Amino acid sequence: MPNYVVLLSFVGTNFHGWQLQPGLRTVQGELKAAIEKVFREQVKLIGCCRTDAGVHAREYVANFKASREMDSHTVLKALNSLLPADIGIKKVWIEEGFNARYSVRGKVYTYRILNSHQRDAFLELFCWRVVYPLDRERIKRACSLFIGRHDFSGFAKLEDGEKNPIIDIEDVNFKEERELIEISIRARSFLRYMVRRIVGSLVQLGLGKLRDEDIRDFLDGKRACPYTAKAKGLTLERIIL
Numbered sequence: 001m002p003n004y005v006v007l008l009s010f011v012g013t014n015f016h017g018w019q020l021q022p023g024l025r026t027v028q029g030e031l032k033a034a035i036e037k038v039f040r041e042q043v044k045l046i047g048c049c050r051t052d053a054g055v056h057a058r059e060y061v062a063n064f065k066a067s068r069e070m071d072s073h074t075v076l077k078a079l080n081s082l083l084p085a086d087i088g089i090k091k092v093w094i095e096e097g098f099n100a101r102y103s104v105r106g107k108v109y110t111y112r113i114l115n116s117h118q119r120d121a122f123l124e125l126f127c128w129r130v131v132y133p134l135d136r137e138r139i140k141r142a143c144s145l146f147i148g149r150h151d152f153s154g155f156a157k158l159e160d161g162e163k164n165p166i167i168d169i170e171d172v173n174f175k176e177e178r179e180l181i182e183i184s185i186r187a188r189s190f191l192r193y194m195v196r197r198i199v200g201s202l203v204q205l206g207l208g209k210l211r212d213e214d215i216r217d218f219l220d221g222k223r224a225c226p227y228t229a230k231a232k233g234l235t236l237e238r239i240i241l
Contacts, residue, residue, distance in 0.1 A: 003096050005063045009088045010086055013125050015030075015053065018051045028047060037082060038079060048060060049190070052192070055235070059238050061100050063098055063099060106188050107239060108185070109236055111235075114180055134206035136181065139174065146219075149167070151166055154222075154225055155198055156194045167190065171184075172185050172186075173186075199229040201215055203227070
């Protein structure tokens with residue numbers, strides 16, 4: 001059976017995350033329904049990770065097996081003709097042995113903050129608007145605290161059977177352009193709420209409500225980070241294959 005790999009993007013605003021949930025609109029549910037309509041058979045659709053409700057993806061990878069082989073570009077066109085406007089198929093290919101959950105070598109998440117009283121309609125769905133002035137230099141310096149191998153259980157919601165909370169963050173990049181701040185984090189894997197709580201702590205630091213020592217306490221497991229940034233500011237920016 002050919003193994004199809006799908007690279008897609010989605011606007012998470014009106015989804016309850018990636019994973020199938022009965023009675024709720026999810027990305028996996030919409031994509032699975034479209035695939036099954038094209039191939040006229042039921043498929044098992046595997047995604048590279050879960051996403052929370054409201055989180056977006058510029059790149060997301062999934063795979064499925066089907067009993068018949070179709071031209072990849074034909075599959076792409078068919079899926080894009082069936083899917084709603086908030087899901088887009090960017091590429092389809094056949095690759096035996098590829099598993100979206102285990103074959104991905106890394107991910108880059110970007111969190112966007114608009115530090116302004118002004119509202120930009122083209123950014124509103126994709127950023128957290130923080131109206132109070134942020135100490136950007138302080139945030140930028142503190143980004144380096146997260147680089148390297150740490151126990152991120154204090155920044156995550158760990159569930160039964162959760163994977164190892166030790167995560168190796170390869171890079172944290174801080175970028176600003178006028179009122180827009182972008183914080184990008186690269187790692188092989190992430191825990192639930194991890195990026196949103198890292199950003200939440202950095203925003204509190206920028207507001208003068210936290211110290212660097214508080215973030216070190218979160219990383220050392222002395223206490224859990226209680227600050228979770230809004231879901232809408234988070235985008236799965238890039239998949240590293």
